[in-house]
Amino acid sequence: MASKEHKLTAFGRKDEGKGASRRLRHAGRIPAVVYGGGADPVSIELEHEPTWLAQMNDWFYSSIITLAVDGKAQQVLLRDMQRHPYKQIIMHLDFQRVKAGEKIHVKVPLHFINIDESPAGKAADVSVTSELNDLDIVCLPKDLPEFIEVDLGNIAAGDTVYLADVKLPSGVELSHAVSEEHNPAVAVARFVKEEVEEEVAEEVPADDVPAIDQGGDEAAPEGEGESKGE
Known part of the structure; x- marks a missing residue:
């Protein structure tokens, strides 16, 4: 099935580094980068909520995305996504530009x-x-x-x-x-x-199967179970 057009909106950013990325996340935004396609890498940011909803679909990982950065559209593929280990937070995204005549x-x-x-x-x-x-x-x-x-x-x-x-x-x-x-x-x-x-x-190896008691009560200790002399 041919891919439908999928769009994301992003904005250029100048502040970089861990501190800047942390501030972006606290503001509900995701730090990201776009690279490849014969152009220099560009640092960008995306709004977290619509991006989180988008990443719940298969197309987010395998389809070409029309990424509009400050209004300028470009064709990209998601190449890496870092999630928070236990919170529903996207920590960082990597997008790669694609060219019409180059195989991907x-x-x-x-x-x-x-x-x-x-x-x-x-x-x-x-x-x-x-x-x-x-x-x-x-x-x-x-x-x-x-x-x-x-x-x-x-x-x-x-x-x-x-x-x-x-x-x-x-x-x-x-x-x-x-x-x-x-x-x-x-x-x-x-x-x-x-x-x-x-x-x-697989779960119960033959050696681990308990032996089955073939009958009778346990043997009485020596001396027990005998009638006492009158």
Whole structure:
């Protein structure tokens, strides 16, 4: 699926350093930098709340963003985001400029479709699980998809969908070609019973299973349980 246009607004900043970044965060803003594209790096700032809402979407991480810095628009990709370890705060962002004629290397999420209509999806004792969540791709900016669909409408119990089975959009190629050594599973349809048995086998090693008492009460200590002489 081709990417839609996504926009963010930013403002240039001159104050740099830890102290300046700390003041920005206290004011509800995010320090950031834009680099690449044959131009010098530029320090910028973004409002935290709309940026936080934007980063909750897949496109924030894998799509080209139209970043307007002081009203001047440029095409960028997010290359790094630093979050606070436990607060809902973005600490810093790195954006890379992109050029129309230069290929880019991006991770794009996978979207699995038609699972419920598949033979495996209709079976009560079968579970379809994803083995990969995204793909490393290379393409021109104009060909960058927001995500790549994997149609699982025909997957049946016991089937495995491999990387070689994924249909890539026009103009998109994998960063690493598929080969005998590199063709990982993308999705697998397993019987639920088999999954449970595998999990139990992993969690409870045979050596750790307690012995089962085969019957009778514990043996009475020597001398007990005998009738006393009259």
